[in-house]
Amino acid sequence: MSRLLEVKNLAVSFKTYGGEVQAVRGVNFHLNKGETLAIVGESGSGKSVTSQTIMRLIPMPPGRIKSGEMLFDGIDLAKKTDKEMEAIRGKDIGMIFQDPMTSLNPTMKVGAQIGEVVIKHSKVSKAEAKKRAVELLTLVGIPFPEQRVNQYPHEFSGGMRQRVVIAMALASNPKLLIADEPTTALDVTIQAQILELMKDIQKKTDTSIIFITHDLGVVANVADRVAVMYAGQIVEMGTVDEVFYDPKHPYTWGLLASMPSLDNEAEEELAAIPGTPPDLTNPPKGDAFAARNPYAMKIDFEQEPPMFKISDTHYAKTWLLHPDAPKVEPPASVQRRMRKVDNVYRTPVLVAKDGE
Amino acid sequence: MQQLPKIPKEMFETAGIDRAQAEKIEKPSLSFWQDVFIRFRKNKLAMFGVVLMVLLVFMAIFGPLMVKYDYATNDLLNANQAPSSEHWFGTDELGRDVFARTWEGARISLFIGLAAALIDLFIGVVWGSISGYRGGRTDETMMRVADILYGVPYLLLVIILMVMLGQGLGTMILAMTITGWINMARIVRGQVLQLKNQEYVMASQTLGATTKRILFKHLIPNATGPILVTMTLTIPSAIFTEAFLSYLGLGVPAPLASWGTMASEGLPALEYYPWRLFFPGLFICLTILAFNVIGDGLRDALDPKLRK
Amino acid sequence: MTDKLLEIKGLKQHFFTSKGTIKAVDGLTFDIFRGETLGLVGESGCGKSTTGRTIIRLYDATSGEVLFNGENVHGRKSRSELKKFNRKMQMIFQDPYASLNPRMTVADIIAEGIDIHGLAKTRKERMTKVHELLETVGLNKEHANRYPHEFSGGQRQRIGIARALAVEPDFIIADEPISALDVSIQAQVVNLMKKLQRERGLTYLFIAHDLSMVKYISDRIGVMYRGKIVELAPSDELYRNPVHPYTKALLSAIPLPDPDSEKTRQRKIYDPSIHDYNGEEPELREVSPGHYVSCSQAEFATYTT
Numbered sequence: 001m002s003r004l005l006e007v008k009n010l011a012v013s014f015k016t017y018g019g020e021v022q023a024v025r026g027v028n029f030h031l032n033k034g035e036t037l038a039i040v041g042e043s044g045s046g047k048s049v050t051s052q053t054i055m056r057l058i059p060m061p062p063g064r065i066k067s068g069e070m071l072f073d074g075i076d077l078a079k080k081t082d083k084e085m086e087a088i089r090g091k092d093i094g095m096i097f098q099d100p101m102t103s104l105n106p107t108m109k110v111g112a113q114i115g116e117v118v119i120k121h122s123k124v125s126k127a128e129a130k131k132r133a134v135e136l137l138t139l140v141g142i143p144f145p146e147q148r149v150n151q152y153p154h155e156f157s158g159g160m161r162q163r164v165v166i167a168m169a170l171a172s173n174p175k176l177l178i179a180d181e182p183t184t185a186l187d188v189t190i191q192a193q194i195l196e197l198m199k200d201i202q203k204k205t206d207t208s209i210i211f212i213t214h215d216l217g218v219v220a221n222v223a224d225r226v227a228v229m230y231a232g233q234i235v236e237m238g239t240v241d242e243v244f245y246d247p248k249h250p251y252t253w254g255l256l257a258s259m260p261s262l263d264n265e266a267e268e269e270l271a272a273i274p275g276t277p278p279d280l281t282n283p284p285k286g287d288a289f290a291a292r293n294p295y296a297m298k299i300d301f302e303q304e305p306p307m308f309k310i311s312d313t314h315y316a317k318t319w320l321l322h323p324d325a326p327k328v329e330p331p332a333s334v335q336r337r338m339r340k341v342d343n344v345y346r347t348p349v350l351v352a353k354d355g356e
Numbered sequence: 357m358q359q360l361p362k363i364p365k366e367m368f369e370t371a372g373i374d375r376a377q378a379e380k381i382e383k384p385s386l387s388f389w390q391d392v393f394i395r396f397r398k399n400k401l402a403m404f405g406v407v408l409m410v411l412l413v414f415m416a417i418f419g420p421l422m423v424k425y426d427y428a429t430n431d432l433l434n435a436n437q438a439p440s441s442e443h444w445f446g447t448d449e450l451g452r453d454v455f456a457r458t459w460e461g462a463r464i465s466l467f468i469g470l471a472a473a474l475i476d477l478f479i480g481v482v483w484g485s486i487s488g489y490r491g492g493r494t495d496e497t498m499m500r501v502a503d504i505l506y507g508v509p510y511l512l513l514v515i516i517l518m519v520m521l522g523q524g525l526g527t528m529i530l531a532m533t534i535t536g537w538i539n540m541a542r543i544v545r546g547q548v549l550q551l552k553n554q555e556y557v558m559a560s561q562t563l564g565a566t567t568k569r570i571l572f573k574h575l576i577p578n579a580t581g582p583i584l585v586t587m588t589l590t591i592p593s594a595i596f597t598e599a600f601l602s603y604l605g606l607g608v609p610a611p612l613a614s615w616g617t618m619a620s621e622g623l624p625a626l627e628y629y630p631w632r633l634f635f636p637g638l639f640i641c642l643t644i645l646a647f648n649v650i651g652d653g654l655r656d657a658l659d660p661k662l663r664k
Numbered sequence: 665m666t667d668k669l670l671e672i673k674g675l676k677q678h679f680f681t682s683k684g685t686i687k688a689v690d691g692l693t694f695d696i697f698r699g700e701t702l703g704l705v706g707e708s709g710c711g712k713s714t715t716g717r718t719i720i721r722l723y724d725a726t727s728g729e730v731l732f733n734g735e736n737v738h739g740r741k742s743r744s745e746l747k748k749f750n751r752k753m754q755m756i757f758q759d760p761y762a763s764l765n766p767r768m769t770v771a772d773i774i775a776e777g778i779d780i781h782g783l784a785k786t787r788k789e790r791m792t793k794v795h796e797l798l799e800t801v802g803l804n805k806e807h808a809n810r811y812p813h814e815f816s817g818g819q820r821q822r823i824g825i826a827r828a829l830a831v832e833p834d835f836i837i838a839d840e841p842i843s844a845l846d847v848s849i850q851a852q853v854v855n856l857m858k859k860l861q862r863e864r865g866l867t868y869l870f871i872a873h874d875l876s877m878v879k880y881i882s883d884r885i886g887v888m889y890r891g892k893i894v895e896l897a898p899s900d901e902l903y904r905n906p907v908h909p910y911t912k913a914l915l916s917a918i919p920l921p922d923p924d925s926e927k928t929r930q931r932k933i934y935d936p937s938i939h940d941y942n943g944e945e946p947e948l949r950e951v952s953p954g955h956y957v958s959c960s961q962a963e964f965a966t967y968t969t
Contacts, residue, residue, distance in 0.1 A: 017394065042846035043817070158708070187707035188873065192917040192931050214846055217876075217919030221926045240923045258851035259921055260880035269858075270880060272851035276816045337922065387811060388767060555763035556773075559827065562720055563777040564750035577767045 004175055004208045005031040005054070010068035010078075012046075012053050015061060019281040023049040025232035027068070028307075031176070036202065036209040038219040038240075040255070041229035044277045047212045050229070051178045054210075055095055056085045073175070091121040094169030098181040100161035103168075104153040110137075110164050111149030117171040136167040139204075141197055159190035163197065173205065180212045195221055216259055220244060225313070228252050231278055231288035238314035246341040247334065248308075248316035250295045257331040271331045287319065295320065295328050308348040311341075321348040395657040402653020408646040412639070416466055419459025427452060427460035428611040436629045446631040448621065457613045458635050464614040465595050465643070468529060472594035473587050475533040480540025481583060485571050487541070488548030499545070502538045510535060514606060523609045528601065532594050543586050547579035581658035588651035592644035599640055615640050669835060669867050670696040670719070675728035677711070677718045688714040690891035692728070693948070696835075701861065701868040703882030703899070705875055705914075710888040712871045713758075716837045719869070720753050721746070732835070751781060754828035758840035760820035764812040770823055771808040774798070777831035797826040801856060818849035822856065829860070837869045842877060850874075854881050875918050879903055884954070887911050893948060897955040907957045907967050910934045939963070 012024040024046045031037050041047040052058050054070050056077060070077040072092070077085070089095070097103050105113055114136055115129035124132070130149065137145035140163040153161055162182060169177055179198070183191040199222060202209060211222055219226055219240065226243040228236040228251065236249040247253055257271035275292040278284050284291065290300035299305075299319050308321035319325055329335065396402055420427065423444070431451030439446040445454035487498040514531040521527045551557065552575065560570050576583075595615075601607055602616025603623075610617070615636040622633030677689035688711045696702045704712045718725050721737050730737040737749055754777075757763035764773055771794045777783070784790035795805045801822040812820055821841060828836055838857070842850040854877060860866060872878045878885060879899045886896040887910065895908040906912045913934035919926060939946070941960050948956040951967045959967060 042848060188875070189707065189913060189917045189934075192919070195919070196931070215919070216847070216921035217926075220921050220923045221919040223923075244921060244923050254848055256921060258848045260851075260876045261920065261922075270851040270855055272855050273848040274852065276818060276849070386814075388813075555757040555759055556765040558717075558722055559755065559757060559763055559824070560765075560776060561722060562750060562753075562755045563827075563831065564747045564780050565776070569780070573768070574765055578765070 002033050003030045004033045004073060005210075006069075006071040007050075007054070008069045008071070010050065010053065010070065011066040012049055012058065012063060013066055014063050016281070022280045022283050023063075023232055024053065025280075025283060027229075027232075027234055029227050029234060029237060031208050031210060033175075033208055034202070034206045035224040036199075036211055036222050038211045038213060038223035038226045039229060040213060040216065040219055040226060042214055042277065044231070044280070045229040046232040047229045048180055051095075051180055051210060051212055055089055055093060055178060056080065056082070057095075087121075090117050090174075091172045092174050093176045093178065094172075094174040096162075096165050096169050096177065096179040096182045098184050100158065100165045101153065103165045104161060106153050109150055109152055110156070114149075114164070114168050114171055117168050121172040132171065133167075136171060137164070139170070139201065140164070140167045141193075142167075159186055159193060162186065162190075162194055166194075166197070166201075170201065170205070170207070174207060176208050176210065178210045178212070181214070182211075183218065184213065184215070191218070198222065216244075216255060228255070231283065232280055233288070233317065234315075235289070235318070236316045238311070242311065242314040242341050245337065245339045246310075246314070246344070247330065247338075248310060248314075248321060249318045250293045250320070250330075251289050252316075253330045253334045254292075256334045256337065261333070261337075271333065297325065307351040309345065309351050310348050311344045314341075314344070315351065316348075323347065392654075392657045396653055399653045399656060401649050402657075405646040405649030405653065408642060409650065412462065412643055412646065413466065415459055416462035419462065420456050422459075423453060423456050425453035425456045427457045427613055429453075436625070436632075438629075439631055445635045446629070448618075448629075448632050449625065452611075454618075454632060454635055457618060458615075458639060461613040461615045461618055461636060462639065464525070464608060464612065465598060465616070465640075468525070468532070468598050468614070469591040469594040469643075471529050472532045472536055473590040475529070476537040476540050476590055477583070477587055479533070479537035481544050481576060483537065484541035484544030484546075485548050485576055485579075488545035489552055489567065489571060489575065491549075495545075502541055505535055506538050508535070514601060518606050523606065525608055525612075528598060528606075528608060531601070531606075532597055536590065536594070540583070540586050540590070543582050544576075544579055547582055548575050551575050551578055581654075585651050585655045585658065588647055588654055592647040595640065595643055667698055668695045669698040669733065670869075671729070671731040671734075672696075672719065673729045673731070675715070675718060675730065676726045677714050677723060678726045687891050689718060692891075692893055694886060694893060694896060696867060696869060698834075698867055699861075699865055700883040701870055701881055703878040703885040704869060704871045704888060705873060705878050705885060706888035707873060707914075709890070711891040712888050713839055715888070716755070716839045716869060716871050720755055720837055721749070722755075747781065750777075751831045752833055753835045753837065754831060754833040756821070756824050756828055756836060756838045756841045758843055760817040760824070760844055761812075763824050764820055766812055769809055769811060770798075770815075773812070773823060774808075774826045774830055777827065781831055783831070793830065797830055800829065800860070801826045802852075816849075817845050818852055821845060821853050825853075825856065825860070829864075833866070835867045835869070837871070839871050840873070841870075843872065843874065850877060857881065875914065876920075887914065892958060893956075894958045895956065896948065901952075901955055905952075905955070907951055907955070908959070909938060910936075 007027060007029050010024055010027045014021045014023055027050055029037070039047045039050065049058065053065065054077060065078050068078065080088070111130055111133040114133040115126065118124060118129040118132050134145045134149050137149055142148055142160060142163055153164070156164060183194050186194065195218065198209065201207065213219060223240045225239050226237065227234045228243065228249065230251050236243060236247065236252045243252060247256060254271070254273040258273060260270055273292050278288055278291065286302050287296070287300040287305050290296045293300065297319060305317050305319040307315050307317045309315055310321070320328060429452060431447070433451065434447055435449050435451040437443055437447040443453050443455065445458055448454055448457070483498060483502070487495045513534060517527055517531050557570060557574055560574055598607065598614060599616035599619060602614055603620040605620070607617045607620065608614050618636035619633055619640070622636065626633050672695070673693050675689055675692040679686040679688055692715060704715065706712045714723070717723050719730050719737070725738050732749065732752060771791065774794050774797055775790050778790055778793055784793055794808055798805060798807060803819060803822060812823070815823065842853050845853065857868065858881060861868060870878060870882055882899050884896065884898050885902050886893045887908065888894070889910050895902065895906065895911045902911065903915065906915055913932045916930065916932040939960070944960050946958045946960050948958050949964045951957050951964070957967060
């Protein structure tokens, strides 16, 4: 497994009237070639800021990268200039956003927009670019591509527009595709189609995908590995089986418990996580999740927990994994889903501050 | 492999959740207008405009009191004097002190500007909001009336009014507001059209609110941004129009002075007695500049997209 | 057997545009029983939101009846008659960022219903009610003087709920109240709604597109497709035995937070042309007790064998 992307100790903040918001506070993860990493989190968790920072799309000021590196194929994107990033964006890294209407130019034909991406990154003629556009529309499953390539975005339905956006993102065969909530605004049947499409394309082109979402169902459907973010940090990371069937962090438990499953009894109450995420202008001392954590211990309010390793691929940032911590049971609905996962360490191992 | 930090056992006791703490809001309360004011303050040009406006208003109020001459007293022996220590701005052809006249004129010009803006505000806001909210036939009819009025040749209308009602401050204001409100009405209507489909308006309707309540509590307060900006930009427009009409001889009657009438009288004497045009002209420009710059600053400060 | 709080008969909402008539709601007939939660699901464009807004008379119905406790909500009504309905039926909206007037304080927003209907005699009484409502929805008293933009999405939705509760309604239409919220916050709001229902005997029409959450909160669920109800059944029954092909397709498309099942899941696709109605209008027929499916005579025969 070779690593396409390595993010080390990334910290990003924003200057606002109310103070400096610590949007991302020390994030470490990697992405292997050909795999899909899902970044799950709620609003304010820092997942979008992380992905936009990788693409260097955050205006700086008021944003700034306080520390860290983002190694894409060995090159640190944090140190690149705007001009250098222009050559990388669209070519090596493609991005898909949530709202297709804001990603597409309403006054330009769809074929021309896709063609633009092709021409920018490879020297071909307009006719060649149009041919490629038709190829891409076929790849993303748009019927009658030769006619539709001459249509405007408003002539497509929501799901179709998202497919066009995917076609644009794939135009130059990027190594990495960053999809930021690409199906959140779509109906459930259209979402299912788009997810199938993305998995299909990944099989064909071996693109690596970072998939950002807040929907755990979607994660279970597309991801190979999962990173759970809360208050600007990754609190749990592992393979999709590890995170769903053997979760270790109380926030992950909370997320899983607050999703009604189609087979649970309507009588028992949905275990909601009380309160709201903290204000990151003044990140709380200790564990940021402590104020909302029914399993919180005194130390959670004093010291930030270290990252513990539970298997070669499974990490969690919680004091509950400390040998002196009491043994706790996750909520009932989470326990029902749990099952045995392979290759777990006998005891969790403490991880060094800036490594994995 | 790192060493586990030494942590006392008691630290691992469960602490539990403080519900009130979980819902607390840390940041101090910042109302909409406080936020706007802070952003406005950062705009140096806009603040310069405010300072300028304050100075002009101050002079309009206290200027005529600063000299012993009043604006109407003739002194033919001292006609057309250049600016001196006696007459800071010089004298005009009837020997009247230009300084006193300038600030007397300021009162009139500013009053006209403000009055016109306020009348446009009231008529325009009511007309535009009712038209926009009701929609359908009402909207079409009301806007057609506005369009027709807008299409009438303006100058013709003013001249007819002047002839019918005689020259004077009241007539001048009437002349300016008879079509001036249309711009405000269009802006307000546009805002209301956008806002009336917002969910909070629907919520109010489901609660049983009357049209009056929805207009005054929900729609107009959320449109104050563009309303304020339009009003701020109406003032210089009115001042300029007054100057223009006065120049055409349709201004306030003598011995009243407005900047427009002063400029109109000063123009033929430009070659020999330039100060007579210079001062009123200068202050017309400064006033228009000040209000324009304030209006632009307000527009930027109110723009939600520029909000941080 | 509880009695019917709402009876909707042949409700139609057609919008006339230059491009032609949009039949947003095309002949809906169903009942809502006192104290129950009826879920209404469907994808965008199926007409569920329009249905909710027509029931509460934000839009005047093109035809059909909405009987609330036997009285028709539509038709010629005086101001006071309409005001009476305003107190009985309330609505919670989808967008937490657009459903609260940004220029009003939370206290004024919540008290608007109280002000309109004169439910408080003094300022003190008004404030007391506002504080009570804030606490009921899990917010602090201090929040009363703040502005909407200072709150998170979930908190704003709760303010919206407090506003609806202020007039003491019997029936609340929740129009996609949780769609714009984070998952863990959705659970908070849904739990709150269930608690309020128990405590105050409320009846809900819960409109949403998130099927798992709808199943959790609803007693019965109606599935809408292109302006019509295609299936109506108790929640458990709908998920265990979906009959209409559209319902089956919808259910098969929901991603579950279970990687093992996701790997093996087969999605069904709905193609309206499989019905072959031959001009016959499909009707809602009862295929098993309480379980209705829109079908032709022929289809009904197959469903009941």
